[in-house]
Amino acid sequence: MDTGKKGILIALEGIDGSGKSTQARLLSDRMREMGIPFYMTMEPTDSPIGSMIRQVMTGRMQADPKVIAALFVADRLDHLLNEGNGIAGKIEEGISVIMDRYYFSSYAYQSVDVPLDWLIQANALSSSILRPTVNVFIDTDPDTAMERIVKNRFATELFEERDRLVQVRRNYLEAFERLGDKERVTVIDGNRSQETVAQEVWDAVAGYFIE
Ligand code: ADP
């Protein structure tokens, strides 16, 4: 039955190791328990454009940072609009969507190499098609995030990665400040236990389901 009620879009954001994917899973468990129809997904996607991005990220393919930024834009538009699993269609059908990263990830990560203004312009089509009901930023200290990453990896270039996480976190905060009048953003302290963070994520989104 089509009640005409749209789904909501929750975009989870954070630096690598912040606990975003864990929170996406815990939120989806909660929504399942409550019988809320939902779809969980992530960017970069597993589409052909997404796999090109992964090839660049793993060094198997070379591309200028501006090209990478444009690939993320293309991957995102496909994520929204593709006929099979497009997010825009799901929201229209009344299915709520949990996104593990959306355009704020581009603002935070690509702005290391590309001007933030350009990135905001380049993502304007995505934000006009689908702006998150709320962006939930899991704000985890870069040292804590690094510890979590190191535990799960064989080898990593520690200093380089830590500095990058510090920079990316700063870029997130700058982007939130810059777009504060257009975007709903909830910042949650990600340094605490998974359960405590999950409860705060739920508190941040629960109200939107009954609006
Ligand atoms: P992200 O998706 O942000 O990169 P993950 O959710 O994959 O982060 O978490 C990275 C690692 O940290 C995983 O091993 C996960 O089990 C662990 N982790 C996630 N949240 C917490 C937390 N609140 N406290 C301790 N460890 C956590």
Ligand code: TYD
């Ligand atoms: P992934 O392996 O999914 O990591 P995570 O679990 O931390 O999300 O890889 C995603 C990587 O892609 C992550 O390092 C951030 C980066 N990224 C961008 O640089 N720009 C973007 O627009 C998006 C969506 C992701």
